[in-house]
Amino acid sequence: MAVMRYREALNEALREELARDETVMLMGEDIGIFQGAFKVTAGLLEEFGERRVRDTPISENTIVGMGVGAAMTGLRPVVELMTINFSLLALDQIINSAAHIPYMFGGQARVPLVIRMPQGAGHQLGPTHSHCLEAMYLQVPGLLVATPATAADAKGLLKAAIRDDNPVIFIEHESLYGQRGEVPDGPDHLVPFGSAAIRRPGDDVTIVGISRMAMTAQRAAEALASEHGIEAEVIDPRTLRPLDLDTICASVRRTNHCVIVEEGWPHGGVGANLSALITEQAFDFLDAPIARVTGADVPMPYSKPLEQIAFPHEAQVVTAALSTFRDV
Amino acid sequence: MAERVAETSADAERPRPLPDPDTAREWLRAMLLIRRFEERAGELYAKALVGGFLHLAIGEEAAIVGAVRALRERDYLISTYRSHGHALARGTEPERVMAELMGREGGVCRGRGGSMHIFDGERRFLGGYGIVGGNLPLGAGVALASDYLERDEATLCVFGDGASNQGTFGETMNLAALWRLPIVFMVTNNQFGMGTALARHSAVTDLMRKGEGFGVPGMRCDGMDVVDTHAVVTEALRIAREQREPMLIEAVTYRFRGHSMADPEEYRTREQVAEWRKRDPIDRYADRLESEGVLEPGAREALDIAVTAEIERAVEFAEASPFPAPETLYDNVYVLGDQVRGWYSVDARAGEVHRGEDERALAERERAVPDSSDGDVEEEKNDPEGARRWP
Numbered sequence: 001m002a003v004m005r006y007r008e009a010l011n012e013a014l015r016e017e018l019a020r021d022e023t024v025m026l027m028g029e030d031i032g033i034f035q036g037a038f039k040v041t042a043g044l045l046e047e048f049g050e051r052r053v054r055d056t057p058i059s060e061n062t063i064v065g066m067g068v069g070a071a072m073t074g075l076r077p078v079v080e081l082m083t084i085n086f087s088l089l090a091l092d093q094i095i096n097s098a099a100h101i102p103y104m105f106g107g108q109a110r111v112p113l114v115i116r117m118p119q120g121a122g123h124q125l126g127p128t129h130s131h132c133l134e135a136m137y138l139q140v141p142g143l144l145v146a147t148p149a150t151a152a153d154a155k156g157l158l159k160a161a162i163r164d165d166n167p168v169i170f171i172e173h174e175s176l177y178g179q180r181g182e183v184p185d186g187p188d189h190l191v192p193f194g195s196a197a198i199r200r201p202g203d204d205v206t207i208v209g210i211s212r213m214a215m216t217a218q219r220a221a222e223a224l225a226s227e228h229g230i231e232a233e234v235i236d237p238r239t240l241r242p243l244d245l246d247t248i249c250a251s252v253r254r255t256n257h258c259v260i261v262e263e264g265w266p267h268g269g270v271g272a273n274l275s276a277l278i279t280e281q282a283f284d285f286l287d288a289p290i291a292r293v294t295g296a297d298v299p300m301p302y303s304k305p306l307e308q309i310a311f312p313h314e315a316q317v318v319t320a321a322l323s324t325f326r327d328v
Numbered sequence: 329m330a331e332r333v334a335e336t337s338a339d340a341e342r343p344r345p346l347p348d349p350d351t352a353r354e355w356l357r358a359m360l361l362i363r364r365f366e367e368r369a370g371e372l373y374a375k376a377l378v379g380g381f382l383h384l385a386i387g388e389e390a391a392i393v394g395a396v397r398a399l400r401e402r403d404y405l406i407s408t409y410r411s412h413g414h415a416l417a418r419g420t421e422p423e424r425v426m427a428e429l430m431g432r433e434g435g436v437c438r439g440r441g442g443s444m445h446i447f448d449g450e451r452r453f454l455g456g457y458g459i460v461g462g463n464l465p466l467g468a469g470v471a472l473a474s475d476y477l478e479r480d481e482a483t484l485c486v487f488g489d490g491a492s493n494q495g496t497f498g499e500t501m502n503l504a505a506l507w508r509l510p511i512v513f514m515v516t517n518n519q520f521g522m523g524t525a526l527a528r529h530s531a532v533t534d535l536m537r538k539g540e541g542f543g544v545p546g547m548r549c550d551g552m553d554v555v556d557t558h559a560v561v562t563e564a565l566r567i568a569r570e571q572r573e574p575m576l577i578e579a580v581t582y583r584f585r586g587h588s589m590a591d592p593e594e595y596r597t598r599e600q601v602a603e604w605r606k607r608d609p610i611d612r613y614a615d616r617l618e619s620e621g622v623l624e625p626g627a628r629e630a631l632d633i634a635v636t637a638e639i640e641r642a643v644e645f646a647e648a649s650p651f652p653a654p655e656t657l658y659d660n661v662y663v664l665g666d667q668v669r670g671w672y673s674v675d676a677r678a679g680e681v682h683r684g685e686d687e688r689a690l691a692e693r694e695r696a697v698p699d700s701s702d703g704d705v706e707e708e709k710n711d712p713e714g715a716r717r718w719p
Contacts, residue, residue: 025476051476056503057499059503062499066468066469069467069471069473070469070472070476072473073469073473074473075476093465097459097462097466102661109454
């Protein structure tokens with residue numbers, strides 16, 4: 001095990017896959033000379049050259065569309081978009097092309113494309129650079145959606161995404177790039193899609209944390225244990241499509257309490273969807289309504305105190321978990 | 329740029345000489361096949377046997393056949409929602425296109441795409457796209473793969489005058505020129521973006537010049553003349569392939585029917601349509617073949633009878649083809665494999681949650697069959713058979 005930062009783990013995944021497979025290539029704004037807005041692609045242009053690591057103009061929809069076209073005819077492009085908010089400019093190509101092409105052409109074409117993008121608040125970037133939009137992509141059949149929260153998952157999921165034959169929306173988190181974590185050694189570290197991680201075992205309440213909120217949930221679980229004697233089981237789904245609902249429901253059937261934590265908006269959110277799925281499958285095992293902790297239902301404000309209260313912190317997760325025990 | 333325009337298009341001798349007689353007659357047949365197919369599709373639409381939107385290319389046959397015949401087998405073609413003709417010209421069986429229009433399992437996309445989304449990977453016709461301007465980035469991506477893998481291929485990307493106003497037009501022109509991709513863009517200027525006349529939707533009506541600011545020189549062809557279209561597209565493809573300079577061709581043409589079948593055509597006069605119909609690309613070309621002795625008297629009628637019979641067989645095939653079975657609803661949403669063994673979807677149609685396990689079993693069955701689609705790059709480069717390999 002090596003300890004490295006989340007961004008270094010992503011960098012290593014890209015480097016290893018570029019070295020492993022000649023058809024893997026990178027495209028994105030400022031990923032070459034500038035080495036990436038968040039330095040994820042540092043050193044890759046130098047190592048692999050202009051053919052395989054390409055700086056693009058600021059043309060999100062066209063960059064993604066070119067990735068789709070190239071993926072249909074033999075390449076495995078990895079497209080980087082500077083933030084998830086910018087990916088909205090590429091929604092046409094992501095949904096109407098990448099997600100639909102395999103289906104609407106009757107299985108004649110494949111789109112082995114990865115679209116990487118960071119999301120998340122905390123850096124005072126205001127309403128056009130800070131949102132969490134995984135719920136939007138989760139809605140689209142044909143896409144795979146990954147939301148790694150640790151360095152090990154960042155590397156293992158990205159490598160798996162590149163090797164997959166489906167279009168993958170790979171959602172990183174801006175606040176996690178600098179986080180350190182242990183990463184298994186060797187180029188064969190893959191994390192399969194559709195396999196949740198149990199970050200902390202526990203029998204009293206299941207807390208599902210999405211993206212960075214898996215980390216927040218873990219800290220909240222420690223507080224619940226030390227301050228309230230409640231042992232929470234923390235689950236990080238790691239991929240939202242496919243979703244490892246089996247692991248989540250198995251936990252809920254044991255703990256009978258469930259909290260879902262996400263940074264995105266509440267309406268039509270990941271938690272709203274997951275809550276419906278758990279209710280359908282494990283209703284009889286629930287002792288209390290499922291609690292959701294989400295980002296505030298507002299565009300992300302700039303001012304620091306406002307921004308800080310607009311996305312979830314440990315204290316809110318603790319409160320939500322306690323609320324599921326209120327009537328017991 | 330201006331020189332290129334002058335030397336390849338404006339100053340060319342007109343009419344351009346015909347190709348050899350067999351080729352000349354084949355072009356006529358290809359155009360006639362599209363005409364009769366479209367007419368029959370329109371009839372079936374009126375009888376509600378074809379659903380959705382139906383965009384016919386009647387009047388644009390020369391722009392289609394002239395362009396497609398300029399492609400080699402290994403080149404790629406990518407088009408729009410008005411693409412039956414492109415598929416037919418590329419060699420897709422009329423049966424499978426007609427069955428697609430009628431939403432049948434025997435359709436070229438198994439009834440999943442419909443009229444607007446025709447696709448024939450084996451013939452390197454890569455669709456069929458319903459979003460105006462959406463196929464431009466895709467076409468550039470295909471050209472990028474050709475360039476990256478050092479495959480001797482070019483891409484012809486066809487779209488309408490309306491698409492020249494989309495952001496993807498400028499973005500794609502810029503990237504194609506910047507990266508010197510082997511691609512030719514062809515704007516089929518049929519004078520209307522749906523119901524909005526060219527001069528009402530584009531500040532620059534000289535569409536062949538619309539790519540110049542992005543580094544893509546323009547050429548123009550008479551889209552009502554199959555010979556001229558073929559000559560100009562051939563030259564543009566050569567430049568794109570050999571000099572790695574993407575080109576933009578404006579094919580000036582006219583659609584004789586409405587934008588789609590649901591079009592009352594209140595934006596143009598009957599007189600204007602009648603005026604353009606005098607330049608019917610098929611009639612004029614057949615007249616020329618007769619006058620130059622390439623077509624015997626009566627051959628035209630015989631050809632028409634043969635083509636009409638072929639379309640009738642296509643309709644019979646389509647009508648006999650079953651509708652897709654309900655249990656195939658989820659086919660090809662994902663490529664199933666080691667990573668994606670299945671997913672969850674709440675599905676009232678199945679009466680229960682559509683579970684990953686079902687897909688897992690399917691994926692394992694699929695994996696048991698060796699995958700022959702993984703063509704070795706090196707091998708493909710030197711393999712003449714590779715032209716028909718897909719992707």
